[in-house]
Amino acid sequence: MTSNNNISTLLCNMQRQVSLYEKNRDSAILDTISSDFQHFAQLVTLFLISERDTYYGYFFMSMSFRTNFASSSIAGIRLDEYPPVFETNPLLLLKFNMNEILYIFCHEVDHVLFNHPAEMVKSNPSKDPSIYELFNYAADAAVNDLINQEIQNGRTYLSMPKGAITSHSLADMFGLNNVLPLQNYLYYLNLLIENECTPPRQQNGIAPLPQDGTGAFGSVPSMGTPDDSTTVTAQDVSSLEDHSWSNSVSSHLDSDASQKYEAAAKQLINSAVSMASAETRGLMPNRFKQQIAKINEPARLNWKQLLKRYVGTVQSGKTKTKMRLNRRQPKRFDLSGTKTDTVIKIVVAIDTSASMSADDISAALNEVTSIVSKRKHQITVIECDSQIQRTYEIRTPSDIKPNVQGRGGTAFTPVIEFLNNNAQFRDALLIYFTDGFGEMAIPKPCVNRILWVIVGDAQNLSVGQPYGIAVSLNEG
Incomplete structure (x- = not known):
C-alpha cells in the first residue's frame, strides 16, 4: 500500500495502475489497486468527516469496502451483508475524477437513505424487468437532483459525472413535458409508466463511463458467475448494470426482500446518526432529518x-x-x-x-x-x-x-x-x-x-x- 496520505496523489497513482492493467492485464496489478482502494476509501471517509459533510462520512464508517473487478456496476451498497458493504469495480470507478468519485459515494448513500432498495421491490409486484430499469432511472433522477442542489448551495467539492440522470435529462430522454425537479422517485416512476416509456438501450448505473478517445465501448463479455479470473474494464463495457443492492438478483424475486432491505437501511442510517454529535446532526440537510425521522416512526398498521x-x-x-x-x-x-x-x-x-x-x-x-x-x-x-x-x-x-x-x-x-x-x-x-x-x-x-x-x-x-x-x- 502506498504510504502517501494525500488523497489526490493516491488517486492519480491508482488511475495509472488501471491504465497499466488495461495494457498488459497483469493480475498482480489488481492486488495493488485493491489494497490502495482500501486506503483511498478510508481517506474519503476522513475527508467527508473532518473537512466537509460529516453526515456522509459516518455512513462510510458504518460499512466496509470491497473491490469486485468482475462487476459491471460502478458501485453499490450491499445491504444483504453485515455490516453493509460498499462494493465497487475500481477499473470502472477510477475513470472518474476526484469530485465525481465523491459524488458517486454520496449518490449511493442517498439511495439507501431514501429506502430505494426496498422501494424497488415494493413498486414492482409483478416483477417486470422493464419496471426495474425504469425504477433505476427514476431513483437516480430523484437522488441526483438533490445532490446537485447541494452543489449549488456551496458543496463545490462534488461534481456530477457527465451523463448522470436528472429530472431534466429524464425529460429529454423520454420526451416528457412539464417534468418537475426535486421530486421523489415515485413521481418520476409514475411519469415513465403512465407515458408507457421503454427503457433505452444505453448505459445505466450512476453515469456512462468517460470515453478516452478510443470510440465506443466493446460488448460486455459473457461472464457467467464472476470469479478472480474474470475482470471487467472500461474497454469491455458497453452498458453498466443497474444498481445492485444485494449479492443476488434473485433476491428481487423474494417476497421478503423489501422488508430485509428496509431493516438493513434503517440499521445503517441509525448507526451513522448515533456516531454523530448533536451539532453535526443539526447541520444535516432537511432531507436527511426528515428521512431519519420517517424511518423511526412507530410502525403503522397498513x-x-x-x-x-x-x-x-x-x-x-x-x-x-x-x-x-x-x-x-x-x-x-x-x-x-x-x-x-x-x-x-x-x-x-x-x-x-x-x-x-x-x-x-x-x-x-x-x-x-x-x-x-x-x-x-x-x-x-x-x-x-x-x-x-x-x-x-x-x-x-x-x-x-x-x-x-x-x-x-x-x-x-x-x-x-x-x-x-x-x-x-x-x-x-x-x-x-x-x-x-x-x-x-x-x-x-x-x-x-x-x-x-x-x-x-x-x-x-x-x-x-x-x-x-x-x-x-x-x-x-
Whole structure:
C-alpha cells in the first residue's frame, strides 16, 4: 500500500495502475489497486468527516469496502451483508475524477437513505424487468437532483459525472413535458409508466463511463458467475448494470426482500446518526432529518398487514367426511363427520367509476394474490360502478384483466346484494377497493368480514355504517 496520505496523489497513482492493467492485464496489478482502494476509501471517509459533510462520512464508517473487478456496476451498497458493504469495480470507478468519485459515494448513500432498495421491490409486484430499469432511472433522477442542489448551495467539492440522470435529462430522454425537479422517485416512476416509456438501450448505473478517445465501448463479455479470473474494464463495457443492492438478483424475486432491505437501511442510517454529535446532526440537510425521522416512526398498521390478519380470521367453512366420526352421535358409524375447509374465499370488489386509477387497481390486486399465494384460495373479482359490470375468478396476478369495465357513477349496494343473494360467499372476506365517494348507506353484508381499502384518505368513505374497517391504500 502506498504510504502517501494525500488523497489526490493516491488517486492519480491508482488511475495509472488501471491504465497499466488495461495494457498488459497483469493480475498482480489488481492486488495493488485493491489494497490502495482500501486506503483511498478510508481517506474519503476522513475527508467527508473532518473537512466537509460529516453526515456522509459516518455512513462510510458504518460499512466496509470491497473491490469486485468482475462487476459491471460502478458501485453499490450491499445491504444483504453485515455490516453493509460498499462494493465497487475500481477499473470502472477510477475513470472518474476526484469530485465525481465523491459524488458517486454520496449518490449511493442517498439511495439507501431514501429506502430505494426496498422501494424497488415494493413498486414492482409483478416483477417486470422493464419496471426495474425504469425504477433505476427514476431513483437516480430523484437522488441526483438533490445532490446537485447541494452543489449549488456551496458543496463545490462534488461534481456530477457527465451523463448522470436528472429530472431534466429524464425529460429529454423520454420526451416528457412539464417534468418537475426535486421530486421523489415515485413521481418520476409514475411519469415513465403512465407515458408507457421503454427503457433505452444505453448505459445505466450512476453515469456512462468517460470515453478516452478510443470510440465506443466493446460488448460486455459473457461472464457467467464472476470469479478472480474474470475482470471487467472500461474497454469491455458497453452498458453498466443497474444498481445492485444485494449479492443476488434473485433476491428481487423474494417476497421478503423489501422488508430485509428496509431493516438493513434503517440499521445503517441509525448507526451513522448515533456516531454523530448533536451539532453535526443539526447541520444535516432537511432531507436527511426528515428521512431519519420517517424511518423511526412507530410502525403503522397498513392495509396489507390488516389483510394478512383478516385472512387468518376468515372461516373457510366445513365439509363432510367419512374419515371422522359425527361429534353429536359418535356411535353412529354410518354418519359423516366434518372437517374445516382450508380454501380461503376472498371477494375483491373494485369501484370502476371514473375516479379510480387502473394502476392502483392492478397494484392492489397484485398485493392480494401475493399475500394469499402460499395458501389454497378462491378469489372472485367483481367490477362495479353504479352496477355490476363483470365478475371473474383469479388464481395468479396474470389472471387479472387489465381493462376494467364501467367508469360510470359509484354505488356499493349492487355488490353487497349480489353477495347476500349467493350463499357461497357467506364465509368470504370482502375487500372493497374504492375512492370512498358513493352511497351514504348500504345493506348489512352477509359475508364473514369486510375491509374497505380507500384510494386516498380513509375518511373519504361516504358510508355511515361500513360494517368493517376502512384503511388507505396509500398507507403501504
